[in-house]
Amino acid sequence: MKRAIKNHAGDVAAIFALLVLSVGIAGYILTKERLRFPFIQSTPFTMKAEFSTAQAVTPGQGQSVRVSGVQIGEIGGVKLDNGVAVVTLQIDPKYKHLIHQNATALLRPRTGLKDMFIELNPGTTTSPAAKPGFTIPVSNTEPDINTDEILSSLDSDSRQYLQLLVNGAGDGLKGKGGNELAGLLERFEPTHRDLARVNSAVAVRGRDLQQLVNSLQRLNTSLATKQPQIVTLVNSSSRVFRAFASEDGNISRAVADLPATLNQTTETLGKVQTFAQELGPAATNLLPAAHALPAANQALINLDGPGASTCQTGSPGSTCSIVRDQIRPFVRAARPVVRNLRPAAINLAKATPKLSNVFVTLNHFVNMVGYNPGDTEHGYLWWLAWLNHNARTLFSVQDANGDFRPLFLQASCATFAQLVNGTPAAAAILNLTPILSNAGLCPQQSQAITTAYRKYQADNQGSTASNNAVARALGALEGNSSNANTGGSNKLFLPKLPTN
Numbered sequence: 001m002k003r004a005i006k007n008h009a010g011d012v013a014a015i016f017a018l019l020v021l022s023v024g025i026a027g028y029i030l031t032k033e034r035l036r037f038p039f040i041q042s043t044p045f046t047m048k049a050e051f052s053t054a055q056a057v058t059p060g061q062g063q064s065v066r067v068s069g070v071q072i073g074e075i076g077g078v079k080l081d082n083g084v085a086v087v088t089l090q091i092d093p094k095y096k097h098l099i100h101q102n103a104t105a106l107l108r109p110r111t112g113l114k115d116m117f118i119e120l121n122p123g124t125t126t127s128p129a130a131k132p133g134f135t136i137p138v139s140n141t142e143p144d145i146n147t148d149e150i151l152s153s154l155d156s157d158s159r160q161y162l163q164l165l166v167n168g169a170g171d172g173l174k175g176k177g178g179n180e181l182a183g184l185l186e187r188f189e190p191t192h193r194d195l196a197r198v199n200s201a202v203a204v205r206g207r208d209l210q211q212l213v214n215s216l217q218r219l220n221t222s223l224a225t226k227q228p229q230i231v232t233l234v235n236s237s238s239r240v241f242r243a244f245a246s247e248d249g250n251i252s253r254a255v256a257d258l259p260a261t262l263n264q265t266t267e268t269l270g271k272v273q274t275f276a277q278e279l280g281p282a283a284t285n286l287l288p289a290a291h292a293l294p295a296a297n298q299a300l301i302n303l304d305g306p307g308a309s310t311c312q313t314g315s316p317g318s319t320c321s322i323v324r325d326q327i328r329p330f331v332r333a334a335r336p337v338v339r340n341l342r343p344a345a346i347n348l349a350k351a352t353p354k355l356s357n358v359f360v361t362l363n364h365f366v367n368m369v370g371y372n373p374g375d376t377e378h379g380y381l382w383w384l385a386w387l388n389h390n391a392r393t394l395f396s397v398q399d400a401n402g403d404f405r406p407l408f409l410q411a412s413c414a415t416f417a418q419l420v421n422g423t424p425a426a427a428a429i430l431n432l433t434p435i436l437s438n439a440g441l442c443p444q445q446s447q448a449i450t451t452a453y454r455k456y457q458a459d460n461q462g463s464t465a466s467n468n469a470v471a472r473a474l475g476a477l478e479g480n481s482s483n484a485n486t487g488g489s490n491k492l493f494l495p496k497l498p499t500n
Contacts, residue, residue: 044073045096047089047130049105049118050138054078054085055146056114057107064117065089067098075118084138089118102127104140116144413442417497436497445497452495 005012057063057078065073073091080086087107091099100123110117151159173181223230244251372379416436436445 042093044090045093046076046132047091047099047134049087049089049136049141051085051087051107051141051143052138053143054087054107055144056116057087065091065120066117067120067122097129098122099130100124100127101130101134103130103136105136106142107144109144413445417445420497448497449495
């Protein structure tokens with residue numbers, strides 16, 4: 001045999017090479033046919049998904065399980081269980097930690113020939129991770145929808161309208177590609193978002209309507225079981241309404257009186273509100289007194305109780321009541337004095353209103369005296385101090401004749417002329433003319449007096465001229481015949497002096 005192998009070594013090598021090549025090709029084919037080799041490849045993570053229909057799902061044909069377009073496993077089998085299609089999913093072990101118990105699955109075709117795959121949404125991290133053998137319930141899955149199923153749900157008119165729409169879209173897009181359609185759909189994106197919000201609101205209304213129908217069904221069921229009580233309620237309501245009908249006049253009168261009552265209530269509540277606003281601070285201020293009442297009561301109890309003090313009369317150390325043994329004797333001794341004070345108190349009570357008015361007036365006077373208007377004007381007290389200062393200055397000068405009051409008057413010739421013109425003639429001439437007739441002091445008034453006296457002499461002819469105009473004026477004013485001509489007139493000399 002060794003000789004035969006040696007003689008046919010080339011043939012043996014060729015056979016061995018063919019054997020190795022066939023094993024390699026078989027392994028490659030089996031690998032592409034998704035055959036798992038034990039001890040070489042790891043066991044996949046197996047879970048299941050329930051679908052209402054699993055049409056076109058064919059295990060072993062490479063139909064995949066994808067998440068966001070990434071293949072994470074394959075469809076390993078499908079079976080019918082109580083009218084529900086249960087699809088087995090074989091997930092690569094490195095992706096098993098991504099799937100949670102709130103995962104959802106969609107069965108979708110990859111091509112128009114129904115080459116199916118399952119789009120898996122792994123769920124959120126708030127849900128526990130799925131364990132081997134976990135089944136996604138049919139409520140979390142959606143099967144593939146065929147076109148004929150969509151069309152069968154429409155009536156004949158809607159199907160015709162849809163056919164016309166599709167044919168028109170085909171004619172419009174013929175030879176133009178899908179870019180224009182894509183741009184059109186992109187422009188409809190805001191409308192789609194608004195429609196999505198509308199659909200969400202409609203879905204909420206649908207759930208609310210479903211809950212309302214369910215609540216009405218339970219209410220009707222409860223009403224059906226409570227029929228005797230409902231009959232009793234209706235009868236009682238009928239009697240109540242008849243009683244109301246019999247009191248229609250009284251009710252109408254009450255309704256007519258209600259506005260006035262409400263107005264009075266509103267006014268009263270307004271006054272009560274004002275009283276409450278005053279009462280609140282008053283009650284708050286009375287709280288300390290109320291808190292002190294227990295201590296005051298206890299002090300009164302201790303004051304009147306035995307043993308409150310040690311008696312000063314009697315045996316040493318004996319106890320007695322202060323009210324009984326000290327206050328009562330004092331009251332008995334004070335009664336005669338109080339009786340004698342009663343007439344004086346009555347007279348004082350009669351005089352009190354007048355005294356009150358006197359003190360009120362005195363208070364007003366003191367307020368007036370003490371009032372200071374401000375920086376631009378002084379009050380009466382300031383002027384009183386000023387008068388005191390002037391009086392002290394007035395009587396502070398003295399000589400050998402004793403205290404005297406210095407007096408200094410200063411005025412202009414015009415002022416003196418105004419005094420002469422507005423003062424009785426004798427006093428004015430006797431007191432002020434020597435000043436006004438002095439040409440060195442008042443030249444204008446002196447000249448006016450001289451001119452007036454000359455005119456006076458001219459009007460009284462026959463009188464003897466005098467060298468002193470002032471003396472003649474005085475004699476004329478006094479009616480002295482020695483200073484005037486006996487043949488002249490006794491008309492008074494009253495000159496009009498300039499005041500400027």
